[in-house]
Amino acid sequence: MSILDRTACDLRDALRRGDLTSTEVTEACLEAIQRLEPTVHAFASTDPDAARARAAEIDRRRDAGKDVGFLAGLPVAVKDNMATADALPTACGSRILRHWRAPYNAHVVERLLAEGAVIVGKTNMDEFAMGSSTEHSCFGPTRNPWDTDRVPGGSSGGSAAAVAARLVPVALGSDTGGSIRQPASLCSVVGLKPTYGRVSRYGLVAFASSLDQIGPLARTVGDAALLLQAVAGHDPRDSTSVPASDAPVPDYLADLETPVEPLRIGVPKEFFGEGLDAQVERVVRDAIATCEGLGAEIVEVDLPHATDYAIATYYIVAPSEASSNLARYDGVHYGHRAAEAADMIDMMMRSRSEGFGDEVKRRIMLGTFALSAGYYDAYYKKALQVRRLVRQDFDAAFERCDCLMGPASPTAAFRLGERLDDPLAMYLSDLFTVGASMAGIAGVSIPAGFTEGGLPVGLQILSGVFTEDRLLRIARMVERTGDWADRRPPVCEESA
């Protein structure tokens, strides 16, 4: 078994025992990246020399008997919207920030560095995390390791593809309306969106502030737990991150192998309605049936606002906040500035016109409209009211069950370009994921099987706020029933 076929937890143990050095693991990653990156294109930027130097430094410290942190020299990748105060740009897949280097580290990056991680690169993404295919990037599209003619999902498609193609053991992504869970589903990896407030957003370039949340992408549930452990917790620099007194961070690995028994699984009928691909439905229903076979009780629940209403209101709330968050990119203080401009306003307009891609412009316009005088009450304010109803739906459901199960994405991976000219079709990729985002609850997508054509299908599991420990245990129960995590995508086989 090669180094990169091993799980992050296994590698961490080996690193801690001294059976492997960080340099060996990092070199394996860099070698895989060099070999597969031209095909997969999972990264926006890498700095192999810096990664090597960092790994060597950690090895030296370990040799000197020093504590090298919780992650002990494990290589990780972070999405390109997380600020890193290194040589790598924090570009968010956008022309407007293509050459912008952050002068500070995001909270999660600080945590990773403090725990001895080696950051091997920044992963590709849809521009400013707006998209479900990782095609909207100034660096070009990322390809799905299971079928390189297809998208990896998005917007954390780079992180999902990098983990799926075994370029790196684990990666961080961000989820606003499904941007961790949907690509995880399409790439057959585990992708966890924590409860809003569990992980600090400080240094995460904002898309929609009330929805954005950072989480792990990994090949196994245990690996996701490992990475979440490293980054979760209160940060006084993020007022929306939850203090330890309100929600302490549990040990996610301690009881991971302990099944949740008895287990009541809620199955919302809204997650199996129109728009759901039949093969995806079959895989997801099989997974739920397997759980039932293990003794779980299946409860049918209603989430009347969690799909149709949630997606309609999501596309008001998220673009509104985005139009505000992205106002700062005007060419004045940093980022792309148009070369020729008649005056200040012209300079701002040209810089933004040149710097932003079509999807970002579309959402800025949507949001600007929704927040305009005379429309605010009808759109944004109404959307906030619907958002409360979505939360109430989930609260009511969780009184009757321990978790909810359904698909993470209505379809398996689609072809590159297939939805680029049809924004509404692209938006419906989020149909089953936005509900949890709007409610702020925890959710995970785990590998559950494949379509007849061999495309991965994920099972989405949702649970209440700050119950990531239980969510991971349930995910682990399901994971043990299959061998999906061990399967290697064709792109690895071809080149091996």
Place this chain on the structure above:
Amino acid sequence: MTAADAIPTIGMEVHLHLATRTKMFCPCEVAYDAPPNTRVCPVCLGMPGVLPVMNGKAVELAVRMAVGLGCRIPDFAKWDRKHYYYPDLPKNYQISEYDEPLGLGGHLDVELDGETFRVGITRVHLEEDAGKLVHAEDGSNVSEVDLNRTGTPLLEVVSEPDIHSAAQARAYGEALRQLAVYLGVGYCNMQLGQMRFEPNISLKIGEGDDGAPRYTPITEIKNLNSFRSVQRAVDFEIRRHRDELAADPDGYRLENLGKSTRGWNDDRGVSFLQRSKEEAHDYRYFPEPDLVPFVPEPGWVDEVRASVPEVPADRRRRFVEQYGLPESDAAVLTAERYVADFYEDVVRLHERNEQVTPKTVANWVMQDVMRILNEENIGISEIRLTPGSLAEVIGKVEQGLISRSTGSEVLVKVRRTGKTPTQVIEEENLAQTSDAGQLETVVDEVIAENPGPAQEFADGKDKAVGRLIGMAKKKTGGKANPKVVRDLLVKKLRG
């Protein structure tokens, strides 16, 4: 109603910097003299990915001011984003409080020419200041941005349109400044731009057919930074409104024209149009998702309230009632909080001494203490004179132990040497002679040597006594108690 009768109706928006050490949403120091862009961090620079964190001290000071203005403090206030594009605003939105501010519905009593008028306070809210654009002076088309000021905690106080003249507008501004300084909320240094005024001016031009009042269209004058410019700008605008109204009394209506924004050219003494109603911004306010709402802990507002001292207007009234002072004395003594404290400390030391009245103490504070403060341009905390020393000096004067003018001298020496008044009087032998037996010889000599004035005084001319007393003082090296000398002269020449 003619243009000449139309009643000026003015509301004020006043911005003031809060006296915090750090900025509103980041740990950068608030500084006014630092080199450009040296008091900045990723947060106040609005860099990608940063988040604001509320400065608790700023909120406390804002609530303090709101309490001082008699506002209601709601148990929920929230932050909103106000959007507009300008290079001195790095995020292109300002974090402010739009529809649920932290203070609502108060008032400020303002004194002007011995009369008090009340101005309603609509709201008090917190926001962040913007940076500064520095335009090149060489005529080139270059502007530079200094973001040191960006994120400085800014308190906005919005008044009701209860102001009716330029003088009142100025007095209101001054009273607000006095209150903010009194409460320790802001330093309000006008030269540093720590306080800025935006009067909203219109004229009430009678009532419409429906009985509702009619006004000329409001003009808002932006960014006035001195009391003088407030008075001049408001005065100018009132006249401009009157002229325009007189020129077209029928067409000139608020509902026809809407609000416009004007700038003020202080050199030329004129206002100029900046933005008409049609160009009004749509700020696209929405709740700031990066901050949690302000929900004070139970009892916290009461704690702040308890720590707020008596406000100047109340104190002024109390000084008149409790100490029997004239309005003008009360106004002077309460203008600054620590001067008023000093005064009351001295009064309290003579509480049981009928010889020393509060009015006597007032005269000493206004004449001696405030003269020193003005001459040396210092605050009362730097005067090196305790209320106890002043009380001692006043006591000695009233007892006749030293003269009034010697008392002033003693104060100067107490400040210079750090000695007590008693020490100074003893060491320098300043005590005056009140012993009638000792002084009788002196008085006899004075009468003998000055027969003319003595005769005049004996004949009933009171004026002559001054010269005789002066001679007595001269003979005693200034120590003769004039009152005792006068009594002796009366006894001897008129008795």
